[in-house]
Amino acid sequence: MTEPLPRDIARRFPRAMVRLRARLRAESEPSDMRWTWSQISTLNRIAEEGPTTVSALAVAEHVRPQSMAETVAALRREGLVTAKSDPTDGRKSLMSVTPAGRKLLMNIRPIREAWLEAAIEQHLTPAERRTLLEAADLMERLADS
Amino acid sequence: MTEPLPRDIARRFPRAMVRLRARLRAESEPSDMRWTWSQISTLNRIAEEGPTTVSALAVAEHVRPQSMAETVAALRREGLVTAKSDPTDGRKSLMSVTPAGRKLLMNIRPIREAWLEAAIEQHLTPAERRTLLEAADLMERLADS
DNA sequence: CGGATATCAGACCTACTGACATTG
DNA sequence: CCAATGTCAGTATGTCTGATATCC
Numbered sequence A, B: 001m002t003e004p005l006p007r008d009i010a011r012r013f014p015r016a017m018v019r020l021r022a023r024l025r026a027e028s029e030p031s032d033m034r035w036t037w038s039q040i041s042t043l044n045r046i047a048e049e050g051p052t053t054v055s056a057l058a059v060a061e062h063v064r065p066q067s068m069a070e071t072v073a074a075l076r077r078e079g080l081v082t083a084k085s086d087p088t089d090g091r092k093s094l095m096s097v098t099p100a101g102r103k104l105l106m107n108i109r110p111i112r113e114a115w116l117e118a119a120i121e122q123h124l125t126p127a128e129r130r131t132l133l134e135a136a137d138l139m140e141r142l143a144d145s
Numbered sequence C: 001c002g003g004a005t006a007t008c009a010g011a012c013c014t015a016c017t018g019a020c021a022t023t024g
Numbered sequence D: 001c002c003a004a005t006g007t008c009a010g011t012a013t014g015t016c017t018g019a020t021a022t023c024c
Helices: A006-027 A030-034 A037-049 A054-061 A065-077 A099-107 A111-123 A126-143 B006-027 B030-034 B037-049 B054-061 B065-077 B099-107 B111-123 B126-143
Strands: A081-086 A089-097 B081-085 B093-097
Touching: A006 A111, A006 B006, A006 B037, A006 B111, A006 B126, A037 A054, A037 A065, A037 A089, A037 A099, A037 B006, A054 A065, A054 A089, A054 B006, A065 A081, A089 A099, A111 B006, A111 B126, A126 B006, A126 B111, A126 B126, B006 B111, B037 B054, B037 B065, B037 B093, B037 B099, B054 B065, B054 B093, B065 B081, B093 B099
Parallel strands: none
Antiparallel strands: A081 A089, B081 B093
16 A cells, blocks of 8 residues: 555545544434533543643643533533632632542443444454554544644 | 454544544634535535535435535535536436535645644654544445445 | 633534425 | 425524633
């Protein structure tokens, strides 16, 4: 195989994301909408990085603080995340995952993820599955580069 | 390498998409917003599949006809797509790409794509680039499965 | 006072659902 | 009359920008 040009990848990859994302949305049902991917990604981030602030989360997830505040507010309303004041800095409010939040991260499998899992099971070879998993790593690396 | 479980991929891949998508959005500027990815993906689809209807596009892109109608309306407002009545079926309105639309598809490279291209260039090895390009194919295959 | 953090208010984008007119 | 196509209206979500209060 010849070496693919970064330009070609940059053109085709977003299109693939648009289409897979649309299909995932189409396969979801209103009940799945209880947790959005932004929420799950953020919950994962809080779980990984320990008590942290909305501002730090906003930087990590590449959104504005106001946007992240809304995502975190939803997680708090659902009891997945708790906040406590930073004793050393009165401006900061430190977010932590609650036991309910950890349990959710362990058990979550909404319908659209189940659909994706089934699609992978049915349509991809083991080699192709490895490719997809490696690509997930590369995507996160690019996102944080 | 052991065989990755579809379930693990189904968990991690959406998270990678959320994060890369957010970074791409963060790297875009208002001027890029002239064309959304949904519009470009749809324009590509019309170019590939020749004159076609809004309903058929909606099925292909996995969105509701009303949503696709709005996307196509934007493309028509910008002169990238033209509509003509189907002479054999008065209900149908057939969409085609205009010369301006084809020119755009040839030349488009908004800032966020340029950012992605540069990030791939700087941070990924040739083997990793191949992985990403293969993943794009797999993602489209899953989307249409 | 300047910088960082958080929050409130308003806007927009893109998807959705529901209702309806037109055509086959 | 029913199915398919397209359009209009209203809603929800997640993002944005701008303005403001609080704390270091």
